[in-house]
Amino acid sequence: MKHSTFSFMWLVVVILSLWCGPVTGWAQDGTPGAIDTGDTAWVLVSSAFVLCMTLPGLALFYGGLVRSKNVLGTLMHTAIILCMISIVWVLLGYSLAFGPDVGGIIGSLEFLGSLGVGQDAYPGTGIPHLAFMVFQLMFAAITVALITGSFAERMKFTALLLFAVLWSVLIYSPLAHWVWGGGWLAEMGALDFAGGAVVHISSGFAALVCALVLGQRKGYGVESMVPHNLPMTVLGTGLLWFGWFGFNAGSALGANGGAAAAFVATHIAACAGGISWMGAEWLRTGKPTMLGVASGIIAGLATITPGAGFVTPLPALVIGLVAGALCYAAVILKIRLGYDDSLDVVAIHGVGGFTGILATGLFASIGAQGLLYGNPGQFVIQFVLAVSTVVFVVVGTFVILKVVDLLVGLRVSSEDEETGLDLSQHSERAYT
Amino acid sequence: MKLVKAIIKPFKLDEVKEALTEIGIQGMTVTEVKGFGRQKGHKETYRGTEYQIDFVPKVKLELAIADSMEEKVIETLGKAAKTGSIGDGKIFISDLSTVVRIRTGETGEGVL
Amino acid sequence: MENRKILLKYLRILGSVLLLSFFAGSAFADEAGPAISAGDTGWLLTSSALVLAMIIPGLALFYGGMVRDKNVLSTMMYSFISICVVSVVWVLWGYTLAFGTDVGGIVGNFEFMWSNGVGPEAFPGTAIPHLAFMVFQLMFAGITVALISGAIAERMKFMAYVLFAVLWVTLIYAPLAHWVWGGGWLGELGALDFAGGTVVHISSGVAALAAALVLGKRHGYRAEKMVPHNLPFTVVGAALLWVGWFGFNAGSALAADGIAAGAFVATQVSTSAGVLGWLVMEWMYSGKPTALGGASGAIAGLVAITPAAGFVGPISSIVIGVGAGVLCYLAVVWKSKFGYDDALDVLGIHGIGGTWGAIATGLFASVGGGTGLFFGNPGQVFIQAVGVGATWVFSFVGTFIILKVLDMVMGLRVEKKEEIIGLDLSEHNERAYT
Numbered sequence: 015m016k017h018s019t020f021s022f023m024w025l026v027v028v029i030l031s032l033w034c035g036p037v038t039g040w041a042q043d044g045t046p047g048a049i050d051t052g053d054t055a056w057v058l059v060s061s062a063f064v065l066c067m068t069l070p071g072l073a074l075f076y077g078g079l080v081r082s083k084n085v086l087g088t089l090m091h092t093a094i095i096l097c098m099i100s101i102v103w104v105l106l107g108y109s110l111a112f113g114p115d116v117g118g119i120i121g122s123l124e125f126l127g128s129l130g131v132g133q134d135a136y137p138g139t140g141i142p143h144l145a146f147m148v149f150q151l152m153f154a155a156i157t158v159a160l161i162t163g164s165f166a167e168r169m170k171f172t173a174l175l176l177f178a179v180l181w182s183v184l185i186y187s188p189l190a191h192w193v194w195g196g197g198w199l200a201e202m203g204a205l206d207f208a209g210g211a212v213v214h215i216s217s218g219f220a221a222l223v224c225a226l227v228l229g230q231r232k233g234y235g236v237e238s239m240v241p242h243n244l245p246m247t248v249l250g251t252g253l254l255w256f257g258w259f260g261f262n263a264g265s266a267l268g269a270n271g272g273a274a275a276a277f278v279a280t281h282i283a284a285c286a287g288g289i290s291w292m293g294a295e296w297l298r299t300g301k302p303t304m305l306g307v308a309s310g311i312i313a314g315l316a317t318i319t320p321g322a323g324f325v326t327p328l329p330a331l332v333i334g335l336v337a338g339a340l341c342y343a344a345v346i347l348k349i350r351l352g353y354d355d356s357l358d359v360v361a362i363h364g365v366g367g368f369t370g371i372l373a374t375g376l377f378a379s380i381g382a383q384g385l386l387y388g389n390p391g392q393f394v395i396q397f398v399l400a401v402s403t404v405v406f407v408v409v410g411t412f413v414i415l416k417v418v419d420l421l422v423g424l425r426v427s428s429e430d431e432e433t434g435l436d437l438s439q440h441s442e443r444a445y446t
Numbered sequence: 447m448k449l450v451k452a453i454i455k456p457f458k459l460d461e462v463k464e465a466l467t468e469i470g471i472q473g474m475t476v477t478e479v480k481g482f483g484r485q486k487g488h489k490e491t492y493r494g495t496e497y498q499i500d501f502v503p504k505v506k507l508e509l510a511i512a513d514s515m516e517e518k519v520i521e522t523l524g525k526a527a528k529t530g531s532i533g534d535g536k537i538f539i540s541d542l543s544t545v546v547r548i549r550t551g552e553t554g555e556g557v558l
Numbered sequence: 559m560e561n562r563k564i565l566l567k568y569l570r571i572l573g574s575v576l577l578l579s580f581f582a583g584s585a586f587a588d589e590a591g592p593a594i595s596a597g598d599t600g601w602l603l604t605s606s607a608l609v610l611a612m613i614i615p616g617l618a619l620f621y622g623g624m625v626r627d628k629n630v631l632s633t634m635m636y637s638f639i640s641i642c643v644v645s646v647v648w649v650l651w652g653y654t655l656a657f658g659t660d661v662g663g664i665v666g667n668f669e670f671m672w673s674n675g676v677g678p679e680a681f682p683g684t685a686i687p688h689l690a691f692m693v694f695q696l697m698f699a700g701i702t703v704a705l706i707s708g709a710i711a712e713r714m715k716f717m718a719y720v721l722f723a724v725l726w727v728t729l730i731y732a733p734l735a736h737w738v739w740g741g742g743w744l745g746e747l748g749a750l751d752f753a754g755g756t757v758v759h760i761s762s763g764v765a766a767l768a769a770a771l772v773l774g775k776r777h778g779y780r781a782e783k784m785v786p787h788n789l790p791f792t793v794v795g796a797a798l799l800w801v802g803w804f805g806f807n808a809g810s811a812l813a814a815d816g817i818a819a820g821a822f823v824a825t826q827v828s829t830s831a832g833v834l835g836w837l838v839m840e841w842m843y844s845g846k847p848t849a850l851g852g853a854s855g856a857i858a859g860l861v862a863i864t865p866a867a868g869f870v871g872p873i874s875s876i877v878i879g880v881g882a883g884v885l886c887y888l889a890v891v892w893k894s895k896f897g898y899d900d901a902l903d904v905l906g907i908h909g910i911g912g913t914w915g916a917i918a919t920g921l922f923a924s925v926g927g928g929t930g931l932f933f934g935n936p937g938q939v940f941i942q943a944v945g946v947g948a949t950w951v952f953s954f955v956g957t958f959i960i961l962k963v964l965d966m967v968m969g970l971r972v973e974k975k976e977e978i979i980g981l982d983l984s985e986h987n988e989r990a991y992t
Contacts, residue, residue: 249615
């Protein structure tokens with residue numbers, strides 16, 4: 015076992031060094047003069063913001079929600095996904111998503127190994143191609159990391175590694191190409207400002223499939239599975255919110271009026287989402303909760319993501335209000351239906367993303383027109399976008415999971431689950 | 447000698463301590479405990495899932511007293527810990543055979 | 559049950575207002591004017607995000623770590639709900655009250671009601687979109703309200719706090735911001751407040767005093783042990799506040815220019831000096847320097863430099879920072895002599911630190927269009943004192959009245975039993991740690 019791991023690593027190192035040999039240099043001098051320092055600084059800052067969403071933001075958000083025996087296992091999912099997907103993206107993923115279009119379906123292998131991705135301006139922007147690539151990298155990483163919430167506390171670590179790589183290459187990259195890389199959905203005129211379909215519907219519905227295929231946690235519905243450290247989740251919420259400004263406003267790919275509009279819409283929707291979720295639970299159970307507000311904020315943020323750059327502040331407020339209450343309802347529905355989406359990825363990202371894509375078709379007014387601004391066709395396109403994303407993701411994720419299950423098995427043993435992932439998978443404990 | 451154990455509501459602790467000190471009790475041991483009796487527990491809600499928490503936080507008081515103090519302690523403690531609503535707790539009294547002061551090795555009621 | 563009825567009523571009102579306003583107007587200039595600078599805009603958006611990080615998670619953790627573990631979620635909840643509620647109020651009517659066209663030096667008009675007319679075009683006098691300016695100011699309004707929650711922690715009814723936030727930002731914050739920054743009478747007078755010494759810190763600190771007085775002491779204050787339950791949280795929170803404060807102060811230049819760089823440097827230097835000042839005092843008077851002392855000193859230094867940041871050089875910043883550390887330490891220690899229960903020392907740090915900073919601006923201002931006493935303009939100190947006095951009186955009286963009214967309408971405090979159980983369970987049905 016150890017031996018084979020070693021030889022595999024050597025193989026990778028050798029291939030990588032051969033590959034890098036002939037690479038001499040990208041266009042060092044004579045960049046086309048189109049680089050804007052302000053735009054570049056903003057997109058680089060935004061990339062760092064999105065990193066901050068993933069690690070530590072999302073890691074802590076999820077980490078606080080699980081039981082104390084699984085907190086490191088949960089943090090580990092996010093951390094290792096960030097590392098692995100970054101490498102996959104630079105080697106292969108970016109080219110599949112943003113290489114020159116092949117039949118509307120996928121990018122070519124032109125940027126394989128990030129060859130040809132240099133300091134010159136990315137077409138249509140004032141930022142270096144490298145900055146664009148790394149900004150997109152952060153999106154690819156967080157999308158996979160989001161899914162982990164659905165199978166927290168029970169997935170085998172090796173299975174997670176395999177699943178993450180396959181999902182990113184086979185699902186995320188093509189999807190990003192369809193919507194943002196010049197693929198068929200982009201051609202159709204589908205609007206997805208910062209990833210309502212590419213990031214949130216995709217991770218949310220992948221999460222649904224994962225929850226169904228893996229099955230419930232041991233003792234689900236019988237034992238108490240209350241969050242072990244809510245302040246940690248609150249800290250994660252704050253960092254997610256903070257980073258989301260880079261995610262959404264950075265998606266303008268420049269520091270301009272559009273970025274400012276996206277920033278404002280993002281913020282207002284987050285606030286409205288928090289208030290609305292809290293109001294809904296206050297009415298239903300009689301008390302507002304901290305976890306409710308935190309969840310509502312994330313719901314508002316996920317829902318405004320596709321529309322952020324296309325809507326004015328008041329529609330953003332409406333979108334946020336709808337998001338909070340609707341995602342809360344989805345959580346309640348989950349409890350009724352009985353599938354164990356442990357940290358509610360489906361209810362928040364899936365339902366939020368789907369709603370957001372449709373809402374963009376209603377409320378878009380900056381740079382595009384939605385139904386309410388006299389363009390009903392946009393709503394239809396948005397509907398096609400949402401549904402085709404769901405179908406592709408559900409089928410693809412199911413196949414990948416089955417393959418991974420055959421190869422290494424998806425779940426830890428019942429005994430290991432009882433012990434907790436921290437000890438059984440990683441031989442460490444969070445608190446001593 | 448008697449050993450008095452009382453389970454009371456946490457927020458009554460200060461009043462009970464004051465009242466007992468007033469009638470001459472010199473020392474006691476206090477532990478934070480959880481338990482349930484006829485009082486129902488409380489409800490917690492996490493993202494819409496409601497959990498019934500049966501074990502309610504209480505405070506356990508332990509004190510050793512001379513036989514002559516028994517009535518007075520029961521009366522004082524009961525009065526101070528009472529709110530009149532369900533969940534006020536209970537007082538348990540049992541015989542105590544020996545008490546030893548570790549520092550000096552003394553035994554008997556004089557130690558109390 | 560009663561809560562639900564009240565809630566439903568508010569929801570209905572809110573709904574109809576929104577519906578009306580939505581169709582009222584949504585004119586939005588399609589393309590920005592020629593004057594937008596990408597560098598300035600990028601910096602302002604970054605700064606706005608940094609100020610959010612000060613509130614959430616910064617302040618939430620800073621305060622959350624200092625309360626007892628039965629109240630940590632409710633304390634964080636105050637910060638969260640502050641920013642959520644204030645943001646909505648701000649885009650609907652707060653911004654226009656503060657920055658709409660001046661009406662008699664007192665308040666802005668309804669020009670930007672529902673954020674109509676706030677678009678991607680440049681904000682007058684800057685190269686940033688109007689929307690960016692609006693959201694930057696929004697974060698300031700949010701943190702000011704959240705700061706007050708430190709005084710009422712561990713005992714205020716959640717519903718009462720929500721209404722308090724709405725009323726306070728509308729009736730106190732928006733007019734005050736107008737007086738100083740929106741073209742009101744203090745601005746006309748020439749009062750200097752670079753990033754909010756009066757508008758943010760004195761106003762929240764003094765409101766905290768009024769709130770502590772109206773609410774009364776926590777049950778068991780001084781009789782029971784009320785020590786911070788998780789100081790590492792507080793230290794992380796202080797660190798995030800420090801990071802975010804660069805956006806707060808250097809962002810207030812509204813551009814990425816020399817003044818922003820100057821404000822950035824002043825902020826860093828003063829904060830460090832504030833830590834040193836506080837620690838030395840602590841060491842001298844109580845024998846040992848503490849981590850909580852260091853964190854408090856950092857906040858004190860940050861608060862004091864806030865009004866001065868763009869107007870002073872690095873050496874003046876050291877003096878301001880050390881002064882803040884010393885004064886705020888004394889204020890916090892002396893609090894116990896007066897006997898009001900400002901639970902997390904909002905007055906001691908923000909009120910006193912802000913007052914010192916505002917006066918110090920009148921002493922040390924030398925760059926960026928301000929000149930203070932030490933640089934040949936004695937009148938500035940007087941103007942600063944007027945600004946400080948007006949803010950103290952307005953915020954104290956206004957807050958006092960708002961709270962008294964709320965107390966009559968719905969009651970401000972949770973019941974004694976609920977307070978003893980802890981607000982996490984009694985107000986929110988959840989516990990922080992299991």
